[in-house]
Amino acid sequence: MKLISSVSPHIYNKNSTQRIMLDVVLALVPAAIASVIIFGFRALLVIGVCVAVCVLSEWLFEKACKKENTISDLSAVVTGMLLAFNLPVSIPLWQAAFGSIVAIVVVKQLFGGIGQNFANPAITARIIMMTAFSGTMTTWTFPDAVSSATPLSLISKGETSALPSYFNMFLGWRGGCLGETCVLALLIGGAYLLIRRVISWHTPAAFIGTVAIMSLICGKDVLYQLMGGGLIIGAFFMATDYSSTPPTKLGKIIFGIGCGLITVLIRFWGNFPEGVSFSILLMNILTPYISKLTRHKPLTGGAGK
Amino acid sequence: MNIMRLHGIHVPHRKNTAEMAPVWIPVPETVTIPMSMHIGKPASVAVKRGDEVKVGQLIAEQDGFISSPIHSSVSGTVQKIDDIIISTGSAVPAVTIKTDGLQTPFEELAPPYVSDFDSFVKAVKKSGVVGLGGAGFPTFVKLGVDDLSKIEAVIINAAECEPYITSDTRTMLDKSEYIFKGIGALKKYLGAKRFIIGIENNKQAAIKRMKELSEQTDGVEVHVLPAIYPQGGEKVLVYNTTKKIIPKGGLPLDVGVIVINVTTLAFIAEYLETGMPLVEKCITVDGSAVKEPKNVIAPIGTSIEDLLDGAGGTKGEPAKVIYGGPMMGIAVPSLDTPVLKMTNAIIAMNEKDAVPPKTTQCIGCGMCINHCPLRLDPRAISLAYKTDDPEQLRALNVDLCMECGCCSYVCPAKRPLIQTNKLAKAKLRDYLSKNKEAK
Numbered sequence: 064m065k066l067i068s069s070v071s072p073h074i075y076n077k078n079s080t081q082r083i084m085l086d087v088v089l090a091l092v093p094a095a096i097a098s099v100i101i102f103g104f105r106a107l108l109v110i111g112v113c114v115a116v117c118v119l120s121e122w123l124f125e126k127a128c129k130k131e132n133t134i135s136d137l138s139a140v141v142t143g144m145l146l147a148f149n150l151p152v153s154i155p156l157w158q159a160a161f162g163s164i165v166a167i168v169v170v171k172q173l174f175g176g177i178g179q180n181f182a183n184p185a186i187t188a189r190i191i192m193m194t195a196f197s198g199t200m201t202t203w204t205f206p207d208a209v210s211s212a213t214p215l216s217l218i219s220k221g222e223t224s225a226l227p228s229y230f231n232m233f234l235g236w237r238g239g240c241l242g243e244t245c246v247l248a249l250l251i252g253g254a255y256l257l258i259r260r261v262i263s264w265h266t267p268a269a270f271i272g273t274v275a276i277m278s279l280i281c282g283k284d285v286l287y288q289l290m291g292g293g294l295i296i297g298a299f300f301m302a303t304d305y306s307s308t309p310p311t312k313l314g315k316i317i318f319g320i321g322c323g324l325i326t327v328l329i330r331f332w333g334n335f336p337e338g339v340s341f342s343i344l345l346m347n348i349l350t351p352y353i354s355k356l357t358r359h360k361p362l363t364g365g366a367g368k
Numbered sequence: 369m370n371i372m373r374l375h376g377i378h379v380p381h382r383k384n385t386a387e388m389a390p391v392w393i394p395v396p397e398t399v400t401i402p403m404s405m406h407i408g409k410p411a412s413v414a415v416k417r418g419d420e421v422k423v424g425q426l427i428a429e430q431d432g433f434i435s436s437p438i439h440s441s442v443s444g445t446v447q448k449i450d451d452i453i454i455s456t457g458s459a460v461p462a463v464t465i466k467t468d469g470l471q472t473p474f475e476e477l478a479p480p481y482v483s484d485f486d487s488f489v490k491a492v493k494k495s496g497v498v499g500l501g502g503a504g505f506p507t508f509v510k511l512g513v514d515d516l517s518k519i520e521a522v523i524i525n526a527a528e529c530e531p532y533i534t535s536d537t538r539t540m541l542d543k544s545e546y547i548f549k550g551i552g553a554l555k556k557y558l559g560a561k562r563f564i565i566g567i568e569n570n571k572q573a574a575i576k577r578m579k580e581l582s583e584q585t586d587g588v589e590v591h592v593l594p595a596i597y598p599q600g601g602e603k604v605l606v607y608n609t610t611k612k613i614i615p616k617g618g619l620p621l622d623v624g625v626i627v628i629n630v631t632t633l634a635f636i637a638e639y640l641e642t643g644m645p646l647v648e649k650c651i652t653v654d655g656s657a658v659k660e661p662k663n664v665i666a667p668i669g670t671s672i673e674d675l676l677d678g679a680g681g682t683k684g685e686p687a688k689v690i691y692g693g694p695m696m697g698i699a700v701p702s703l704d705t706p707v708l709k710m711t712n713a714i715i716a717m718n719e720k721d722a723v724p725p726k727t728t729q730c731i732g733c734g735m736c737i738n739h740c741p742l743r744l745d746p747r748a749i750s751l752a753y754k755t756d757d758p759e760q761l762r763a764l765n766v767d768l769c770m771e772c773g774c775c776s777y778v779c780p781a782k783r784p785l786i787q788t789n790k791l792a793k794a795k796l797r798d799y800l801s802k803n804k805e806a807k
Contacts, residue, residue, distance in 0.1 A: 073715070079782070358745055361744050362742045
């Protein structure tokens, strides 16, 4: 009889990559439901196309590269959902599919697949799409098929009289990307991720807190700044991506503050009405440095290096 | 004053046997006693084939300063002296004794004459005791402090933070008076004044007993610790009881403390009274393949097969058997492997528990980083190991790693982080010794 010999430990907790990704998917479900209620069934179609193309392109890429298939870890599903949530509901489906391929193949797989990408796939794909399809990416169709501007673009144009009420902002009854508008649904999802300990509070608190404080200092309407644009979805779901953000608490706080500062810089003084995506991407690029600077100091008691 | 809280993890306790007083297993037909059951040089065999030996009789002498004498755990005849493969993978000589089943004690045994520090340390040396918490460091070396005034406190490690194991718990319940006699001996011969018994809060009966006795003894504090693994790790225990950080590569004495396992201490006191050296161990036998989990007392050198049989057998063939607990224990190569001086548990697992989970790609979640009690970065260590960068391994302080297993335990991708850390430590050692040679 042969005994199994392996290095300690011999017990493990039940957590797995798949479980974590499943939690993220579950956390995104309320916002998905809200998007269908607010923007109609086309929202579901866009989500479906993004998820399907993300999963398919991951499968095909890994097949082509003779790599182990990883679609069962559900990370491609998460990327697909997040990308869809960052698109206007009226986006042509082929453009959504193109963005999905960019997210998975260019941003994720070419850098080595899950855990190796230095930038958030959904955000990077969104930014590429904004450059490539600037027309359709900024056409905000509201449920009643009337084109309407997003609250932040109204503010940046000074048309504050047309702004939706706080209450409608909270429920997501406003123009914007299909998954970013319903603050209520996003907070439910964020709370779920916090309770499940998939994410820690440091990044969202630092990110949202910085935007709130800076808005206050700059004399802006804080609640519109918090609930408008993609701040809530960005802070809870995109700035908490594992591989493209720092791992330590201090690193996460610095990352969050950096995101918040860049966001308000773009919103208040930049050419774009919204800056969450850019801020996260820019901070993604700084992540290796933040991670290195905020690495825990080992318990050496003063000895060693 | 350090105010930082060390990281750790919640492991399942599985202290199924805490209320079970140990029972003797039947005397096995043979015992095989390896000459290396301690950190340091193996002992040198002092018997030959055909010799009659009795319980407690010396069969191997201490060889070198860091080493320990070894005594027969049974009465019988020396059958053979041969190399065996021990769990570390190296071959060491071992004395196999055919037992006569009588367990006759060696007649020359007598309580040692102890009058001062030197005779105390000598007695501890002669008892053959080593760190019974699992490390196996010869205790007399630890207690042979060159400057007794350095000792500010003695920390008695009764954390027993590994899942399943309850043998230290049984010491605290069944041999509590010996623990306090041991404290008395350390007071008398080492001049120690302050004693801290560190116990995890999942051992209420033991805490109660220790508190009762500590009220009758000067200078003894019972420090109840949260059951967060690895509370019993030396550096962790010293930090959590005194807020002092043992320097890397240093000893607890560098921060004025001595750490001694509770069972080791109780054994010393018992030896001072009876003169019977370390020949038997209380061992927790548990795990998914064990029929009736229990604590047993077995002669050192008993094969794991005899131990499992003596403890009531297994449910089918075990797929993996571990020396010690499941977090840091060593998987044994075969059931012939003997029980050692520092064996405090044998965990037998069925196939479902034994097969390590499939490893997937690192997702960079940082769980390993945020759970390492010594604040290391296992992810960066893995990378530095793979890219063959010993300078980076040194900068990352990989040699600080105590291999507690927290990082591997929490990793969602089930990456073999401890395995990599062990390999990385070896790589750094090689690199440093080559550097030294070059100089």
